[in-house]
Amino acid sequence: MRQHETDAGARKAVFSPVDSRARVDAVVRRIGDAIELGLLADGEQLPGESELAGRLGVSTVTLREALMALRQQGLVTTRRGRGGGSFVSLPEVPADDRLKSRLRGWSTEELRDLGDHWAALSGAAARLAARRTEPADLEPLHRTAGELAVAGDAAARSRLYGRFHVELAAAAQSARLTREQVALQSEVGALLCLVLADDAYREEVAERHRSVVSAVQDGVRETAGTLAERCVSESTARLVAVRLAL
Amino acid sequence: MVVSPGATVATDPETWVAARVGGALEAVFAAVAGIRADTAALLERVAAEGRRPASRDLAALRPGLHLRLRHGELVSGAGFVAAPGLLADVPAWLEWWQTGADGAVRPLLLDLDPGRSAYSDYTHWDWFALPRDTGRRAVAGPYVDYLCSDEYSLTLSQPVRSRGAFAGVAAADVYLRHFEAAVLPLLRGLPGPARLVNARGRVAASADPAHLAGSLTKGPDFGGVLATGRPGVYDGLRLVPCRGVPLVLVLAA
Numbered sequence: 485m486r487q488h489e490t491d492a493g494a495r496k497a498v499f500s501p502v503d504s505r506a507r508v509d510a511v512v513r514r515i516g517d518a519i520e521l522g523l524l525a526d527g528e529q530l531p532g533e534s535e536l537a538g539r540l541g542v543s544t545v546t547l548r549e550a551l552m553a554l555r556q557q558g559l560v561t562t563r564r565g566r567g568g569g570s571f572v573s574l575p576e577v578p579a580d581d582r583l584k585s586r587l588r589g590w591s592t593e594e595l596r597d598l599g600d601h602w603a604a605l606s607g608a609a610a611r612l613a614a615r616r617t618e619p620a621d622l623e624p625l626h627r628t629a630g631e632l633a634v635a636g637d638a639a640a641r642s643r644l645y646g647r648f649h650v651e652l653a654a655a656a657q658s659a660r661l662t663r664e665q666v667a668l669q670s671e672v673g674a675l676l677c678l679v680l681a682d683d684a685y686r687e688e689v690a691e692r693h694r695s696v697v698s699a700v701q702d703g704v705r706e707t708a709g710t711l712a713e714r715c716v717s718e719s720t721a722r723l724v725a726v727r728l729a730l
Numbered sequence: 731m732v733v734s735p736g737a738t739v740a741t742d743p744e745t746w747v748a749a750r751v752g753g754a755l756e757a758v759f760a761a762v763a764g765i766r767a768d769t770a771a772l773l774e775r776v777a778a779e780g781r782r783p784a785s786r787d788l789a790a791l792r793p794g795l796h797l798r799l800r801h802g803e804l805v806s807g808a809g810f811v812a813a814p815g816l817l818a819d820v821p822a823w824l825e826w827w828q829t830g831a832d833g834a835v836r837p838l839l840l841d842l843d844p845g846r847s848a849y850s851d852y853t854h855w856d857w858f859a860l861p862r863d864t865g866r867r868a869v870a871g872p873y874v875d876y877l878c879s880d881e882y883s884l885t886l887s888q889p890v891r892s893r894g895a896f897a898g899v900a901a902a903d904v905y906l907r908h909f910e911a912a913v914l915p916l917l918r919g920l921p922g923p924a925r926l927v928n929a930r931g932r933v934a935a936s937a938d939p940a941h942l943a944g945s946l947t948k949g950p951d952f953g954g955v956l957a958t959g960r961p962g963v964y965d966g967l968r969l970v971p972c973r974g975v976p977l978v979l980v981l982a983a
Contacts (some may be wrong), residue, residue, distance in 0.1 A: 566858075616946055617929050624854065643848035654874035657881045657944035662874045 511550035513589055519559050519572050520674040530570040583678050592724050599720025603713040605665050606649050610712035612656035614705040624651045625697045631689040641680040646673050648693050679722040744970045746977045747916045752972040758902050762888050765900035768794045769776030769810045784816035786826040795827045811921040816897050838878055856883035857953040861899045869976050870905050872934050882906040910935045922982045929953045929976045938978050952978045960965050
């Protein structure tokens with residue numbers, strides 16, 4: 485069993501069908517993000533072309549184009565013959581440069597839309613949580629806000645940022661909002677590394693998270709919702725600014 | 731502690747319903763007790779060989795877990811969750827199996843590497859912390875289980891001890907929609923709107939459209955009602971503890 489190498493839920497999402505408008509870009513982004521987040525490990529063999537195409541719900545032609553793009557980005561190597569196939573390979577270039585090339589795959593309009601979706605989820609979750617939580621429900625959120633305030637590297641910060649919003653949805657007692665938030669974090673998580681490397685901004689996010697928890701605890705619904713929305717909109721705005729500077 | 735429904739039906743309908751609800755969860759606790767016994771026996775066998783258990787030893791639990799998933803009417807996930815440091819080869823481990831939508835039983839594979847997953851530390855969840863800290867069985871939830879099933883769930887758990895030390899928890903998941911299907915006919919049979927709440931006032935199942943599952947009932951000291959095991963009254967509400975399990979039946983008095 486490969487308990488230590490895999491994250492079943494997140495990996496399931498990696499290989500689930502992309503929507504019917506599936507394009508090469510979507511496949512490149514999905515697999516690239518999974519590699520960047522460490523869900524697919526360096527050296528790991530990807531499933532065979534026809535299996536992978538089937539699981540992603542795309543044609544083998546689309547998959548081949550996507551694999552070619554991933555090879556060009558240096559994220560996948562392909563070996564022929566016995567024991568051959570496609571393998572994950574983390575290039576030697578700094579993570580920051582790799583992430584910036586991932587961000588180039590997003591238009592500002594797509595980032596704006598991602599931010600709107602995220603704000604809708606987290607705002608609704610905060611409003612519901614303000615009505616439905618009692619103090620013990622908030623312990624995970626307090627812990628995550630505290631851990632974020634001291635987290636060292638950008639990847640750890642981005643994981644904790646995502647966990648906070650998943651826990652907020654769970655505090656709302658909504659399995660649907662939680663599932664959507666988990667799915668959204670699998671898209672936005674890698675990109676957030678780009679804005680969270682800045683210590684000052686890490687402090688600001690931790691502080692914003694604390695104020696969301698306080699508002700939820702006090703049961704002030706509108707304040708909780710507005711603060712949660714502002715927190716994620718601000719992060720998305722920063723991502724857009726980075727994108728425009730590329 | 732299964733209460734025979736027939737014995738109490740003569741008293742009053744709410745006492746009877748509370749006993750039946752307790753009985754439904756007692757059946758799940760029986761599965762948890764079986765997992766606990768299997769695990770304790772396994773850990774004792776390994777200790778008798780003079781070595782520490784390893785993750786591969788826990789594979790011996792699988793036939794029992796699969797059996798309980800197939801036959802436990804309300805059970806959708808079951809397993810043993812090791813206390814960090816118990817196993818010689820890995821820092822942490824869940825020997826956890828779930829029934830999928832297609833009826834197939836599958837293992838849960840989690841990334842427990844703190845360098846890669848933000849969800850690697852499972853020791854804060856109520857289903858782990860409550861039995862560890864109290865030494866007693868517990869019902870966690872209702873809560874959104876984003877670690878294992880992505881379902882709104884109850885998790886019933888019990889501590890497992892090995893040679894005097896806490897070794898982890900045996901546990902079973904009950905999805906709230908299945909729990910509701912089991913208890914709703916009972917609640918609807920009562921004369922007025924009725925709901926079941928946990929010790930913190932969270933509604934676990936309800937036949938009262940004004941108080942749905944997941945909402946909070948604030949005011950009454952449900953923990954106190956459960957501690958005494960005696961029915962109480964609060965501001966026009968009648969509170970009846972479900973014997974043996976930490977749920978209170980709430981009705982308009």
